[in-house]
Amino acid sequence: MSKDRVEEFQETRKRLNDIVMEYAQLETKRFFSLDSQVYRAGALSSKMKELMGLVGSMVLRCDDCITYHITRCFEEGVSSEELEEALSISLIIGGSIVIPHLRRAFETWDELMKKKVYRV
Amino acid sequence: MSKDRVEEFQETRKRLNDIVMEYAQLETKRFFSLDSQVYRAGALSSKMKELMGLVGSMVLRCDDCITYHITRCFEEGVSSEELEEALSISLIIGGSIVIPHLRRAFETWDELMKKKVYRV
Amino acid sequence: MSKDRVEEFQETRKRLNDIVMEYAQLETKRFFSLDSQVYRAGALSSKMKELMGLVGSMVLRCDDCITYHITRCFEEGVSSEELEEALSISLIIGGSIVIPHLRRAFETWDELMKKKVYRV
Amino acid sequence: MSKDRVEEFQETRKRLNDIVMEYAQLETKRFFSLDSQVYRAGALSSKMKELMGLVGSMVLRCDDCITYHITRCFEEGVSSEELEEALSISLIIGGSIVIPHLRRAFETWDELMKKKVYRV
Amino acid sequence: MSKDRVEEFQETRKRLNDIVMEYAQLETKRFFSLDSQVYRAGALSSKMKELMGLVGSMVLRCDDCITYHITRCFEEGVSSEELEEALSISLIIGGSIVIPHLRRAFETWDELMKKKVYRV
Amino acid sequence: MSKDRVEEFQETRKRLNDIVMEYAQLETKRFFSLDSQVYRAGALSSKMKELMGLVGSMVLRCDDCITYHITRCFEEGVSSEELEEALSISLIIGGSIVIPHLRRAFETWDELMKKKVYRV
Numbered sequence: 001m002s003k004d005r006v007e008e009f010q011e012t013r014k015r016l017n018d019i020v021m022e023y024a025q026l027e028t029k030r031f032f033s034l035d036s037q038v039y040r041a042g043a044l045s046s047k048m049k050e051l052m053g054l055v056g057s058m059v060l061r062c063d064d065c066i067t068y069h070i071t072r073c074f075e076e077g078v079s080s081e082e083l084e085e086a087l088s089i090s091l092i093i094g095g096s097i098v099i100p101h102l103r104r105a106f107e108t109w110d111e112l113m114k115k116k117v118y119r120v
Numbered sequence: 121m122s123k124d125r126v127e128e129f130q131e132t133r134k135r136l137n138d139i140v141m142e143y144a145q146l147e148t149k150r151f152f153s154l155d156s157q158v159y160r161a162g163a164l165s166s167k168m169k170e171l172m173g174l175v176g177s178m179v180l181r182c183d184d185c186i187t188y189h190i191t192r193c194f195e196e197g198v199s200s201e202e203l204e205e206a207l208s209i210s211l212i213i214g215g216s217i218v219i220p221h222l223r224r225a226f227e228t229w230d231e232l233m234k235k236k237v238y239r240v
Numbered sequence: 241m242s243k244d245r246v247e248e249f250q251e252t253r254k255r256l257n258d259i260v261m262e263y264a265q266l267e268t269k270r271f272f273s274l275d276s277q278v279y280r281a282g283a284l285s286s287k288m289k290e291l292m293g294l295v296g297s298m299v300l301r302c303d304d305c306i307t308y309h310i311t312r313c314f315e316e317g318v319s320s321e322e323l324e325e326a327l328s329i330s331l332i333i334g335g336s337i338v339i340p341h342l343r344r345a346f347e348t349w350d351e352l353m354k355k356k357v358y359r360v
Numbered sequence: 361m362s363k364d365r366v367e368e369f370q371e372t373r374k375r376l377n378d379i380v381m382e383y384a385q386l387e388t389k390r391f392f393s394l395d396s397q398v399y400r401a402g403a404l405s406s407k408m409k410e411l412m413g414l415v416g417s418m419v420l421r422c423d424d425c426i427t428y429h430i431t432r433c434f435e436e437g438v439s440s441e442e443l444e445e446a447l448s449i450s451l452i453i454g455g456s457i458v459i460p461h462l463r464r465a466f467e468t469w470d471e472l473m474k475k476k477v478y479r480v
Numbered sequence: 481m482s483k484d485r486v487e488e489f490q491e492t493r494k495r496l497n498d499i500v501m502e503y504a505q506l507e508t509k510r511f512f513s514l515d516s517q518v519y520r521a522g523a524l525s526s527k528m529k530e531l532m533g534l535v536g537s538m539v540l541r542c543d544d545c546i547t548y549h550i551t552r553c554f555e556e557g558v559s560s561e562e563l564e565e566a567l568s569i570s571l572i573i574g575g576s577i578v579i580p581h582l583r584r585a586f587e588t589w590d591e592l593m594k595k596k597v598y599r600v
Numbered sequence: 601m602s603k604d605r606v607e608e609f610q611e612t613r614k615r616l617n618d619i620v621m622e623y624a625q626l627e628t629k630r631f632f633s634l635d636s637q638v639y640r641a642g643a644l645s646s647k648m649k650e651l652m653g654l655v656g657s658m659v660l661r662c663d664d665c666i667t668y669h670i671t672r673c674f675e676e677g678v679s680s681e682e683l684e685e686a687l688s689i690s691l692i693i694g695g696s697i698v699i700p701h702l703r704r705a706f707e708t709w710d711e712l713m714k715k716k717v718y719r720v
Contacts, residue, residue, distance in 0.1 A: 020703055020706050023684050024684065026517075028684070030510070031691055034507055034511060037506075043199060043202045044171075048171070053209060056175050060697045065696070065697060081385075082163045085158075085163050089159070092154055092391065093176040093177070093180070094335045095299075097333055098335065133343070136344065143349070145402075148327070150390070152339075158387045184339075204508070208511075214695045216545070216692050216695075217537070217542050219544075226496070226500050229503070230502070230503075253583070256583035256584065256586070260583055263563075268582075274452055275579070282441070283439060283445050293449060296416065305453075447628070448628045451628060452631065453575050455575025455578065456572050456665070457575070457660045457662050457665060460665065462628075466622075467619055470622070514692055522681070522685050524651075524685045532652055536655050536656065536694070537693070561643035565638075565644045569652050569653060570656065
């Protein structure tokens with residue numbers, strides 16, 4: 001079976017993170033670390049935090065960030081209905097300029113949902 | 121007792137919404153209506169949706185939107201810990217450029233928390 | 241009669257432009273000049289260009305730029321219906337984050353419309 | 361003759377819109393509908409509204425939105441001179457950060473102009 | 481002598497930072513700390529880093545961030561010519577939407593320059 | 601030896617600039633000219649101006665602009681440590697939304713550094 005979009009995204013991400021870490025000094029490394037810590041469960045669950053990360057990524061229109069949070073939402077057991085509601089909030093906040101990212105967000109989600117069905 | 125920042129914000133918002141509605145045609149009115157509907161409880165609770173609205177407003181750096189969602193979070197019973205976690209996600213996503221809005225967000229929250237204590 | 245919002249905006253703008261020009265070197269001055277030239281009538285009328293400037297300012301959410309283009313639209317004889325349509329396009333493109341600026345845009349327009357009635 | 365950039369864009373857009381509509385609930389569907397209605401002729405012509413949509417897309421730097429509005433401008437009979445003036449307003453408003461999108465906008469326009477010549 | 485704009489900015493900033501720190505948990509505090517560290521002299525001087533912080537703040541159009549970096553540039557001994565060149569780069573990158581912030585940036589700089597003359 | 605990312609970027613950029621210049625009228629051409637002038641050595645060196653252009657491009661998240669300024673920084677003799685510090689300032693200002701661009705920035709830099717080693 002050929003690699004899908006999500007797998008390709010994750011490989012590129014890993015390869016480029018390795019290059020970043022070759023050059024990165026202390027502040028960059030600390031920021032990367034903070035970027036993980038902030039999504040850990042606390043007063044809010046990891047699931048809700050990932051959905052918030054998704055909304056932030058959607059309205060700022062960053063495809064890589066969206067793919068990452070969509071994948072994490074999938075891992076945290078977000079349902080299609082919950083995802084759709086978070087995406088529709090993003091759409092209303094960010095406007096039609098968000099639509100191209102909404103399309104790709106659902107494409108990624110659809111790919112993950114089909115993979116899940118095949119694997120069960 | 122003099123009017124506080126939140127009360128002033130709400131009065132100005134109401135006054136200007138009245139002017140908008142004098143000029144608004146169908147599409148503008150429909151969008152305002154959609155903007156309310158999208159935060160109603162569904163698969164996700166209103167409380168979580170307001171926190172998502174807050175994250176979207178923080179990373180897009182819109183003070184009026186932040187004040188509105190902070191007030192709604194307060195009404196939905198969000199705790200200070202939950203609010204702080206949503207704001208720290210916004211800070212990490214949006215960077216130091218978000219800090220001036222973070223300051224004013226906590227100022228609004230602090231005002232609401234003190235009012236709550238006085239009124240109980 | 242006390243000064244209104246539009247008059248205050250124009251005075252501040254003039255006062256600060258004078259400070260800019262004290263420090264500005266060639267590139268800054270040339271950019272200011274280009275910024276005037278681009279709205280002059282050509283294949284498109286000045287009126288349409290000002291409405292386009294308004295849409296650009298709305299979706300980028302710059303209140304000063306919005307006030308400036310609203311005033312120019314008024315001078316170019318834009319009607320309330322034409323203005324509302326340009327603003328509703330801006331709202332749909334830019335989303336709810338644009339609403340606070342939409343409110344202030346209509347406030348400025350309303351002030352200009354009332355002044356017009358009084359002066360006729 | 362191989363598929364050109366515009367045809368590929370339209371096919372991908374259609375395929376992804378179908379995925380969106382599989383998951384979309386009422387608010388998302390209503391927003392998509394509003395996004396069509398707002399460009400219909402009213403006090404302003406469709407042609408002027410599409411040029412405004414183009415300016416909004418350029419300054420917000422959304423390539424898919426730009427390609428869409430460039431295609432619609434072409435269908436509405438916009439001339440190369442009119443298009444260039446709308447794009448130069450976008451460039452002055454949005455700055456050099458807009459240049460990569462300006463390049464791709466003219467590439468799309470040039471493709472449409474050549475197709476037109478071949479087909480006549 | 482009455483308080484000037486820069487002094488008022490610094491007092492408000494301090495007062496609000498105190499509120500932030502009342503609510504802030506570990507991640508927010510660590511980010512604030514990173515935000516100081518990154519401007520310390522290293523391979524690049526503090527002076528050049530503050531000018532870079534100013535360019536970043538200008539193109540993202542954050543008035544509070546601009547006032548802060550202008551003040552720091554002043555403390556690091558930046559000349560009016562150096563400041564003007566950094567601001568003109570910001571203007572060309574960010575476009576006319578940056579102009580209102582350019583005006584206020586020069587207003588702050590002018591205030592600092594006059595204060596310097598009076599105090600010598 | 602096959603073409604690398606930087607060479608492909610430069611060819612596409614040249615090809616599309618030629619299309620822009622076919623359609624461009626006076627204002628667009630003048631802006632392109634200003635965009636070169638502003639990075640010329642003055643009170644600040646070209647090297648520092650290119651690093652400022654890089655920071656502006658990073659926080660506005662424009663990959664083409666980033667690739668261009670990274671290449672220019674390389675030509676101006678910027679060291680890996682200097683580049684890393686400018687990028688870490690961009691990361692702290694712009695937040696995690698900047699990370700995908702940081703990855704591609706270091707990928708481009710790494711390609712340039714390896715080419716340099718091979719050619720010496």
